[in-house]
Amino acid sequence: MRDTIQTLLAGDLPRCALCQIKSIGICANSGEEELSWLEDAKLYRRYCAGSMITFAGDRLDYVGSIMTGIASIGGTREDGRRQTYGVLMPGDFLGRPGRAISSFDIEAITDIELCGFKPAVFDNLLDKAPQLHARMLEMTLDELDAARAWMLMLGRKTAREKLCSLLVYLLDRQMRLDETQTTPLLRLPLTRERIGDFLALTLETVSRQFSALKRDGIIQDLERHAVSIPDPARLRQEAGTDPFHAR
Amino acid sequence: MRDTIQTLLAGDLPRCALCQIKSIGICANSGEEELSWLEDAKLYRRYCAGSMITFAGDRLDYVGSIMTGIASIGGTREDGRRQTYGVLMPGDFLGRPGRAISSFDIEAITDIELCGFKPAVFDNLLDKAPQLHARMLEMTLDELDAARAWMLMLGRKTAREKLCSLLVYLLDRQMRLDETQTTPLLRLPLTRERIGDFLALTLETVSRQFSALKRDGIIQDLERHAVSIPDPARLRQEAGTDPFHAR
DNA sequence: CGAGACGTTGAAGGTCTTCAAAAGCGGTGG
DNA sequence: CCACCGCTTTTGAAGACCTTCAACGTCTCG
Numbered sequence: 001m002r003d004t005i006q007t008l009l010a011g012d013l014p015r016c017a018l019c020q021i022k023s024i025g026i027c028a029n030s031g032e033e034e035l036s037w038l039e040d041a042k043l044y045r046r047y048c049a050g051s052m053i054t055f056a057g058d059r060l061d062y063v064g065s066i067m068t069g070i071a072s073i074g075g076t077r078e079d080g081r082r083q084t085y086g087v088l089m090p091g092d093f094l095g096r097p098g099r100a101i102s103s104f105d106i107e108a109i110t111d112i113e114l115c116g117f118k119p120a121v122f123d124n125l126l127d128k129a130p131q132l133h134a135r136m137l138e139m140t141l142d143e144l145d146a147a148r149a150w151m152l153m154l155g156r157k158t159a160r161e162k163l164c165s166l167l168v169y170l171l172d173r174q175m176r177l178d179e180t181q182t183t184p185l186l187r188l189p190l191t192r193e194r195i196g197d198f199l200a201l202t203l204e205t206v207s208r209q210f211s212a213l214k215r216d217g218i219i220q221d222l223e224r225h226a227v228s229i230p231d232p233a234r235l236r237q238e239a240g241t242d243p244f245h246a247r
Numbered sequence: 248m249r250d251t252i253q254t255l256l257a258g259d260l261p262r263c264a265l266c267q268i269k270s271i272g273i274c275a276n277s278g279e280e281e282l283s284w285l286e287d288a289k290l291y292r293r294y295c296a297g298s299m300i301t302f303a304g305d306r307l308d309y310v311g312s313i314m315t316g317i318a319s320i321g322g323t324r325e326d327g328r329r330q331t332y333g334v335l336m337p338g339d340f341l342g343r344p345g346r347a348i349s350s351f352d353i354e355a356i357t358d359i360e361l362c363g364f365k366p367a368v369f370d371n372l373l374d375k376a377p378q379l380h381a382r383m384l385e386m387t388l389d390e391l392d393a394a395r396a397w398m399l400m401l402g403r404k405t406a407r408e409k410l411c412s413l414l415v416y417l418l419d420r421q422m423r424l425d426e427t428q429t430t431p432l433l434r435l436p437l438t439r440e441r442i443g444d445f446l447a448l449t450l451e452t453v454s455r456q457f458s459a460l461k462r463d464g465i466i467q468d469l470e471r472h473a474v475s476i477p478d479p480a481r482l483r484q485e486a487g488t489d490p491f492h493a494r
Numbered sequence: 495c496g497a498g499a500c501g502t503t504g505a506a507g508g509t510c511t512t513c514a515a516a517a518g519c520g521g522t523g524g
Numbered sequence: 525c526c527a528c529c530g531c532t533t534t535t536g537a538a539g540a541c542c543t544t545c546a547a548c549g550t551c552t553c554g
Contacts, residue, residue: 075399077487083399096388103392126381133380134373140387141343145350147394152322152330154401155447159510192533200402202511207534224519224532240324406542439501449543454502471500471551 006046013044019115024091025065029135037129041121047071047108053094054102063095064116070109070189074197084198085147089173093139095119097126109189154200157240162199163209164239167219171229184229213238253293260291266362271338272312276382284376288368294318294355300341301349310342311363317356317436321444331445332394336420340386342366344373356436401447404487409446410456411486414466418476431476460485 016022016039027038045062047053047069054060056075066088073094074084085104088094094106100119117125126133153165171186188195192203192210199206210227213219218235221228229235263269263286274285292309294300294316301307303322313335320341321331332351335341341353347366364372373380400412418433435442439450439457446453457474460466465482468475476482 075395077399077403079487081403083402085395085398098385098388104395127377130374130377130380133377133384137380137384137387138345140384140391141345144387144391144394147391147398148322148332148351151332151394151398151401152324154398155330156324156328191531203533204512204535205510207532208510211534438499450501451503451544452542455542458502 005048005051007043013042015039016042019067021065021067021091021115025115026093026132026135026139027065029131029138030129031131034129034131037125038132041117041125042115043117045114045116047112047114049108049110049112051108053106053108053112054104056103056105058102059100060095060102060119062114062116063093063097063119063122064114065093066090067113067115069112071106071112072109072190072194072198073104073106075104082197083200084194086143086150087170087173087198090177093136097123097136109194159199159201159205159209160212160238161240162201163195163206163213164218164235166195166199167227167229168232168236168239171232171235184232186227186229188225188227252295252298254290260289262286263289266314268312268314268338268362272362273340273379273382273386274312276378276385277376278378281376281378284372285379288364288372289362290364292361292363294359294361296355296357296359298355300353300355300359301351303350303352305349306347307342307349307366309361309363310340310344310366310369311361312340313337314360314362316359318353318359319356319437319441319445320351320353322351329444330447331441333390333397334417334420334445337424340383344370344383356441406446406448406452406456407459407485408487409448410442410453410460411465411482413442413446414474414476415479415483415486418479418482431479433474433476435472435474 016027016035019025022028027035030038043062043064044067045064049069053071067090069090071088071094072084073086073088074082076082087109088106094114095102095116097119116122126136153162157165167186170188174186175181190198192206195201196203196206201209210219210222214222217230218238219227220230263274263282266272269275274282277285290309290311291314292311296316300318314337316337318335318341319331320333320335321329323329334356335353341361342349342363344366363369373383400409404412414433417435421433422428437445439453442448443450443453448456457466457469461469464477465485466474467477
């Protein structure tokens with residue numbers, strides 16, 4: 001088995017100028033001076049698909065942004081009931097400045113590459129780099145909006161609307177990352193159970209709704225980890241009004 | 248009928264040093280210099296119980312903190328289904344810096360006094376006042392945590408657990424505001440319908456759960472706008488593990 | 495007092511969950 | 525290669541929980 005975690009040090013790392021997420025990440029606002037500080041301090045990390053990046057309650061020894069791959073952020077109750085709060089995709093930030101202990105479980109869904117910092121180093125950077133600080137606030141406010149839109153979904157949508165909302169969300173984010181894509185193929189790295197954690201449904205209900213959407217022609221070629229969406233507009237309609245918009 | 252909105256200008260206003268929320272509000276971190284800037288720019292506003300402070304989509308002409316009273320923040324779908332995202336209490340901030348349009352409905356539940364600023368003025372203050380900016384980030388991160396805890400509740404709790412969770416939350420916040428209080432009396436400014444919006448339940452279910460909690464002795468002296476909680480620990484237990492903690 | 499808003503309670507019904515069984519998929523080892 | 529195992533997915537049937545619809549009770553304020 002491969003190592004689940006691997007850390008790479010600055011010096012060996014590619015320059016920020018070549019970074020895929022430089023226009024959407026935490027560093028998007030920073031000018032040359034701030035970027036050079038970040039460049040000097042950055043550490044890369046890799047996690048294998050399926051490994052836990054943090055458990056709720058753990059001490060965090062690293063904060064940073066996803067460069068490639070997908071992670072989920074969620075919580076577990078003592079009786080085992082789980083809720084996923086969101087999907088973390090390239091550009092998203094992971095970890096909370098000014099707090100040493102994670103409040104959430106974060107799991108690598110696919111293999112993941114992170115670009116980040118030791119928490120103390122990052123806190124210092126935030127203090128002396130106003131553009132970084134402003135971007136951090138902006139991203140946090142966006143996340144809060146997304147969390148609230150998600151709440152409306154959890155509370156007030158039917159199972160079918162929920163699943164369609166998730167598909168719309170994943171499709172939007174996939175399109176944003178790969179703008180050249182025109183085929184209606186949506187990758188689904190999540191299992192039915194994880195989708196259920198996400199939407200507050202059981203895996204059986206998720207499966208049944210997939211079958212129903214297929215029967216109604218809203219999705220096609222349903223496979224385990226992919227599905228094609230012949231008519232995204234139709235899917236959006238099925239998601240109900242105001243599906244939670246991508247950030 | 249009284250005016251629903253009333254604005255008071257700086258100069259006539261009490262000094263920040265006397266403010267009830269100075270240790271928990273947006274200004275809590277600021278030193279003397281920053282405070283004097285805030286003091287010069289602040290405007291008070293009053294809203295009557297029941298009036299809308301903003302509708303989703305409205306242009307915001309004011310951002311600020313609640314000094315007294317309670318407001319709710321929520322969204323409405325086109326079919327009329329509503330979801331409340333949170334209660335805003337003294338110290339909480341209302342409005343989003345850097346964005347002119349409100350994403351949410353905000354309604355005054357009781358009479359409200361706000362201390363705030365014109366949006367452009369506040370954005371300028373954020374730029375030049377690092378302690379204010381840092382406090383803004385901290386409060387936003389806290390709100391994000393609260394929103395996620397709320398999501399777990401919406402998705403994974405039964406009606407009884409939901410109602411108990413809300414009562415625990417309101418009790419905690421009431422205790423925090425008035426630390427001298429020892430009686431187990433909880434004020435409930437919300438109607439059954441608003442509680443339902445909050446918990447994603449119908450008003451009938453809320454009412455039935457209140458009756459059930461009374462029958463089981465977990466609450467007593469149930470009235471329209473107040474209830475007594477003889478044993479808060481018991482209530483907390485009924486709320487299920489990990490009720491969403493007050494900020 | 496009377497009107498209107500808010501709250502309670504009952505009965506019927508729908509949606510989602512729970513429990514259960516079987517099929518599909520992917521990897522391992524004989 | 526194929527049988528076997530574990531894990532995921534699908535599908536069915538029964539039942540729980542919450543909603544919907546409806547009626548009635550209660551409070552408040554002009």
